[in-house]
Amino acid sequence: MSVLTLTGNYAVAWAVKRARVQVVAAYPITPQTTIVEKISQMVENGEMNAKLIRVESEHSALAATFGAAIGGARAFTATASHGLLYMHEVLWWTAGARVPVVMAVVTRAIGPPWNIWTDHSDIMDQRDTGWIISMAEDNQEAFDLTLQAFRITEDDDVNLPMIVGLDAFILSHTYAPVDVLEQEDVDKWLPPRKQLYVIDSENRYSMGNIAYPKDYMLMRYDIERAMERAKKIIEKVDREYGEYFGRSYGGLIECYKCSDAKYLVALMGAWAGDAKEAVDKLRENGYNVGIMRVRFIRPLAVEKILEYASGKKGVLVMDRSISFGSAGPLFIEISSVLSMNGKPPAMKGVLAGIGGVDVGYRDIMDIISKFVDEVEERGWFVKRQEWFFSHKR
Amino acid sequence: MSLNLRKEPDIKYVRPGDAACPGCPEAMGLRYLGMALGDKAILVVPAGCSSVIQGIIPKNSYHFPTVNIVFAAGASTAAGLAAAYEMLGKDAVVVVWAGDGGTSDIGFASLSGAAERNDNIIYICVDNEAYMNTGIQRSSLTPYGAWTTTTWKGKREHKKDLPLIMVSHRVPYVATASVAYPHDFIAKLKKAASIRGFKYIHLHAPCPVGWKFDADKTVEVAKLAVETGMWILFEYHNGVLRISPPSRPYMNKEKRKPVREYIKLQDRFRNLRDEDLVELEKRIDETWNWYMMLEQWTSREQKTLE
Ligand SMILES: Cc1ncc(C[n+]2csc(CCOP(=O)(O)OP(=O)(O)O)c2C)c(N)n1
Ligand code: SF4
Numbered sequence: 154m155s156v157l158t159l160t161g162n163y164a165v166a167w168a169v170k171r172a173r174v175q176v177v178a179a180y181p182i183t184p185q186t187t188i189v190e191k192i193s194q195m196v197e198n199g200e201m202n203a204k205l206i207r208v209e210s211e212h213s214a215l216a217a218t219f220g221a222a223i224g225g226a227r228a229f230t231a232t233a234s235h236g237l238l239y240m241h242e243v244l245w246w247t248a249g250a251r252v253p254v255v256m257a258v259v260t261r262a263i264g265p266p267w268n269i270w271t272d273h274s275d276i277m278d279q280r281d282t283g284w285i286i287s288m289a290e291d292n293q294e295a296f297d298l299t300l301q302a303f304r305i306t307e308d309d310d311v312n313l314p315m316i317v318g319l320d321a322f323i324l325s326h327t328y329a330p331v332d333v334l335e336q337e338d339v340d341k342w343l344p345p346r347k348q349l350y351v352i353d354s355e356n357r358y359s360m361g362n363i364a365y366p367k368d369y370m371l372m373r374y375d376i377e378r379a380m381e382r383a384k385k386i387i388e389k390v391d392r393e394y395g396e397y398f399g400r401s402y403g404g405l406i407e408c409y410k411c412s413d414a415k416y417l418v419a420l421m422g423a424w425a426g427d428a429k430e431a432v433d434k435l436r437e438n439g440y441n442v443g444i445m446r447v448r449f450i451r452p453l454a455v456e457k458i459l460e461y462a463s464g465k466k467g468v469l470v471m472d473r474s475i476s477f478g479s480a481g482p483l484f485i486e487i488s489s490v491l492s493m494n495g496k497p498p499a500m501k502g503v504l505a506g507i508g509g510v511d512v513g514y515r516d517i518m519d520i521i522s523k524f525v526d527e528v529e530e531r532g533w534f535v536k537r538q539e540w541f542f543s544h545k546r
Numbered sequence: 547m548s549l550n551l552r553k554e555p556d557i558k559y560v561r562p563g564d565a566a567c568p569g570c571p572e573a574m575g576l577r578y579l580g581m582a583l584g585d586k587a588i589l590v591v592p593a594g595c596s597s598v599i600q601g602i603i604p605k606n607s608y609h610f611p612t613v614n615i616v617f618a619a620g621a622s623t624a625a626g627l628a629a630a631y632e633m634l635g636k637d638a639v640v641v642v643w644a645g646d647g648g649t650s651d652i653g654f655a656s657l658s659g660a661a662e663r664n665d666n667i668i669y670i671c672v673d674n675e676a677y678m679n680t681g682i683q684r685s686s687l688t689p690y691g692a693w694t695t696t697t698w699k700g701k702r703e704h705k706k707d708l709p710l711i712m713v714s715h716r717v718p719y720v721a722t723a724s725v726a727y728p729h730d731f732i733a734k735l736k737k738a739a740s741i742r743g744f745k746y747i748h749l750h751a752p753c754p755v756g757w758k759f760d761a762d763k764t765v766e767v768a769k770l771a772v773e774t775g776m777w778i779l780f781e782y783h784n785g786v787l788r789i790s791p792p793s794r795p796y797m798n799k800e801k802r803k804p805v806r807e808y809i810k811l812q813d814r815f816r817n818l819r820d821e822d823l824v825e826l827e828k829r830i831d832e833t834w835n836w837y838m839m840l841e842q843w844t845s846r847e848q849k850t851l852e
Binding site: 176177178204205206207208209210212213214217218219220221222223224225226228242243246269352353354356357359360361362364365368429539 | 583584587588590597600601602603604606608609610611612613614615616618619621622623624625626627628629631632633634636637638648655656658659660661663665
């Protein structure tokens with residue numbers, strides 16, 4: 154144990170150092186910037202043996218990270234919001250090349266109007282790219298997930314890149330105690346870099362030239378199979394991490410007071426902490442609720458969602474972003490899974506906290522109790538969207 | 547430096563059966579690249595004809611280890627590869643092989659970034675003066691007056707002087723080359739490979755398909771570009787710019803062939819009016835003045851330093 158008081162961003166920087174990352178390429182954007190600033194300091198102080206590429210854009214940041222990774226180095230980048238969108242085509246390229254890369258995304262709203270606060274539009278926009286996508290609940294988890302990301306992505310069964318998400322400001326700039334582990338312990342737990350293939354003058358491979366449709370489609374099928382295998386690896390790595398360091402989080406989904414609950418709330422990220430508090434309070438008032446905290450939106454924990462939600466009377470999904478013209482993306486995901494169930498629970502998608510609107514545990518208590526009361530009163534129903542703007546208090 | 551092409555390694559770096567059109571200057575250039583750098587070269591290829599020339603998976607006509615990459619990311623991907631090789635102690639020469647569009651337009655920011663950071667790569671712009679892969683659209687390196695599928699009446703703007711822009715980055719090495727002068731190109735490649743930091747080589751590459759000349763005339767057209775003064779071969783190293791031997795005679799304007807001889811072989815200039823020709827000639831003189839002034843000035847600077 155080695156506990157420091159760190160912001161979420163510094164916790165990520167510490168994990169990058171502990172993972173002995175060899176190449177870091179990044180570009181500034183609020184609220185990600187302090188991750189790279191910290192790493193730059195560590196490299197310049199000689200605390201970290203890595204090469205920094207201070208690129209001129211996020212498109213180049215991910216391309217350089219990808220280049221370093223395909224050349225055999227453990228590589229890392231970080232970004233947010235517009236930076237992530239600017240990288241978009243390189244995300245596809247990296248996953249398609251099956252090259253392990255780890256990227257932190259400090260989730261932030263997308264303009265216009267300019268807005269630097271948290272919401273999940275940026276990260277949710279990447280769901281189709283072939284990246285493993287996770288969200289942390291607190292600073293400690295941001296550290297642990299970043300470290301685990303190297304084990305997960307470099308696993309022989311996976312070879313896919315991974316995003317570690319953390320909410321802007323709520324985590325990124327808020328100090329909390331973080332156990333950054335001892336270097337020698339991490340070295341024992343995290344093996345040196347492994348990957349499917351490396352390209353250099355001895356390994357004379359070629360990556361990415363034209364493929365006929367049937368080969369292309371097979372390669373897409375391979376990515377999907379790797380995603381499927383990644384589910385097991387994510388669970389395994391989380392379990393082993395727990396055995397080794399004493400902390401694990403339930404793998405793909407953390408279920409908080411789920412087993413005896415009649416109602417579940419599904420959400421991602423930092424506000425899960427407030428939701429847990431809300432659930433504790435609501436239980437005192439006779440509301441039998443639990444939380445399904447989705448830690449990984451990709452791969453989606455289809456089996457676990459079905460298992461946890463089976464027999465429940467209602468599932469409430471809270472989204473911090475919207476897919477315009479449809480519903481909150483997490484609602485779309487979860488309701489698509491639950492509709493596989495012969496007897497799906499009542500469902501509602503609530504849109505809240507968008508663009509950083511503050512949502513506290515009392516707001517969440519109101520949202521949940523309203524849903525429970527509605528179901529108890531009306532019986533089964535599905536409502537795709539309900540906007541929760543803020544509390545008049 | 548004297549070079550005997552026949553004595554260069556016999557390995558075919560572009561194997562027979564490649565997917566290039568007949569008379570393709572890009573395939574030609576790649577062969578010279580292989581001769582110059584051998585097995586140490588790792589190719590980074592952003593979208594363009596050279597992504598296609600490789601052929602179709604699982605076959606591949608390139609003997610180079612190759613990282614294909616999105617259109618705008620040639621220089622940045624190469625920067626990452628070079629960083630990895632440095633960290634891991636691997637011996638390799640990272641070479642970006644990009645078209646004029648991938649270099650001068652969409653990839654320009656990433657190119658300039660890598661140059662400014664002095665990343666340890668060789669960046670080669672294979673300049674066929676248009677977006678050929680998507681069917682001959684104008685780029686910022688298409689010359690004045692040229693027909694393309696987006697400039698039906700001839701382009702109204704001049705070619706961007708990209709080599710000069712790269713010189714003003716003050717990187718360790720900048721050179722221009724032409725597929726018609728393989729000795730010059732190979733010598734420049736070898737020199738570039740021996741220098742640490744950022745190296746830029748701009749290869750003039752006449753394309754029979756896009757410029758509309760017969761496939762057996764690639765070298766002839768490329769040669770005429772130099773002989774008319776439309777394309778100037780030079781080298782910039784250690785802060786000194788020097789016109790290269792094949793171009794030196796044309797420092798004297800009298801020795802340059804009339805531009806019309808270059809133009810008339812290419813149907814892309816079929817709509818060129820007399821006043822357009824005058825405009826092109828004016829530009830040639832201007833460009834030569836720039837380069838000759840820079841040669842004089844940088845070599846004088848060097849002398850005062852010594
Ligand atoms: C972001 C993006 N925009 C557009 C394209 C389409 N595209 C592919 S190759 C190409 C033109 C390439 O031209 P150039 O760089 O001059 O190389 P050449 O084909 O002439 O060798 C274009 C526009 C793309 N691949 N990616
Ligand atoms: S269009 Fe021109 S550059 Fe492209 S492959 Fe054909 S000949 Fe080569």
